[in-house]
Amino acid sequence: MVRIKEDFLARDTLVVAKELLGNIFCRKIDDKIYRGIIVETEAYKQEDPACHAYRGITKRSASLFKKPGTVYVYLIYGMYHCVNFVTQKEGYGSGVLIRAIEPLNFTGQTNGPGKLTKALDITKKLDGYDILSADASLWIEYGNSPNSKSIAQTARVGITQGVDLPWRFYLKENKWVSKSRPTL
DNA sequence: GATAAGATGTTA
DNA sequence: AACATCTTATCA
Numbered sequence: 001m002v003r004i005k006e007d008f009l010a011r012d013t014l015v016v017a018k019e020l021l022g023n024i025f026c027r028k029i030d031d032k033i034y035r036g037i038i039v040e041t042e043a044y045k046q047e048d049p050a051c052h053a054y055r056g057i058t059k060r061s062a063s064l065f066k067k068p069g070t071v072y073v074y075l076i077y078g079m080y081h082c083v084n085f086v087t088q089k090e091g092y093g094s095g096v097l098i099r100a101i102e103p104l105n106f107t108g109q110t111n112g113p114g115k116l117t118k119a120l121d122i123t124k125k126l127d128g129y130d131i132l133s134a135d136a137s138l139w140i141e142y143g144n145s146p147n148s149k150s151i152a153q154t155a156r157v158g159i160t161q162g163v164d165l166p167w168r169f170y171l172k173e174n175k176w177v178s179k180s181r182p183t184l
Numbered sequence: 185g186a187t188a189a190g191a192t193g194t195t196a
Numbered sequence: 197a198a199c200a201t202c203t204t205a206t207c208a
Contacts (some may be wrong), residue, residue, distance in 0.1 A: 036202065042191070050191070054206095060204055078202030080192050097191060114192050158191050181192080 004140045006132055009068035013087045017043035018169045021151060024141040025101045026118040034120055036101030036110060037143055040170035040177045042156045044084070046093040050162035053093020062128075064093040069132040073124050074116070080114030085131065085140070099157070099168075102176040114163045114179040115177075138147050144173055157181055 004023065009016055019128040020038050027034045044051040044064075052061040052074070063072040064086055072095050078162055084095035101110045108119035117123070131139045143146070156168045170177045 017192060044191075057206085074191085075203060077190060077192055077200085079200075084191090099191085102194080112193070135206070156191070160190085178192095 002142045003132075004142060009085060009087050010089060011087065011136055013043040013045050013094045013096060014167060015037045016085075016087045017041040017167065018151065018153075019145075020096060020140070020170055021169055022146040023143045024104070025098065026139050026141055027122070028137045029121055033156070034106045035104045035141075036106075036116075037104065038098060038099035038140075039102050039174045040098075041168070042099055043167040043169075044095055044097060045088075048162045048165065048167075050156065050159040050165075051093065056118040057093065061093060064095050065109050066128065067130075069127040071126050071131055071138060073122060074105055075124060076114070081117040081123055082113045083117050100170070100176050100181040102174060111176045115184075141145075 022040050023038050025036045025038050028075060046053045048054060053064045057065050060074055063070050066086055067090040068087055070085055070086040073081055075084055083096060084094045084097050088094045099113045101116055103110055110116035110119050150172050152170050152172045153166050154168050155163055155166055
């Protein structure tokens with residue numbers, strides 16, 4: 001039950017995205033703690049056209065520029081929330097999108113970015129939240145480090161820019177990884 | 185103030 | 197493959 005600290009997140013976003021795999025996503029709701037293994041992530045950096053921080057700081061993306069450990073939650077397509085953890089350093093807009101987790105002590109649909117936020121009641125109320133604070137209701141604990149051979153690296157899902165960047169990481173043969181999208 | 189596009193999920 | 201559905205960004 002050791003929580004990750006700022007030094008884990010204050011590194012290159014690609015490294016953080018890869019190393020978050022296998023760690024435990026924790027969410028406390030009404031004194032119950034829900035835990036799940038992070039099985040799929042994507043990296044987003046400021047100089048990447050697909051990143052919300054690409055065109056500078058805006059009202060929506062402001063949290064991406066805060067210190068490592070800040071939560072960035074936004075609404076997509078008017079109906080689904082997506083959750084990110086901010087990385088690197090304050091003032092630089094970057095983060096890791098959590099796309100899927102494997103539930104450990106609860107049941108729920110968590111094999112997609114919109115589904116896992118719905119299952120764990122993650123909404124814009126948590127945007128700008130600090131997961132490193134002592135009384136956090138959302139945080140990450142160290143889990144089992146996956147064998148490097150079990151990690152797959154591919155292009156990201158659901159974007160129209162920066163498609164050539166292989167910045168998506170997931171655990172091979174894990175049934176909780178999100179399904180590929182139909183052609184747009 | 186209007187408009188277009190979007191880091192998705194469900195259904196058929 | 198189509199659609200549900202609405203915030204945000206980007207103009208004017």
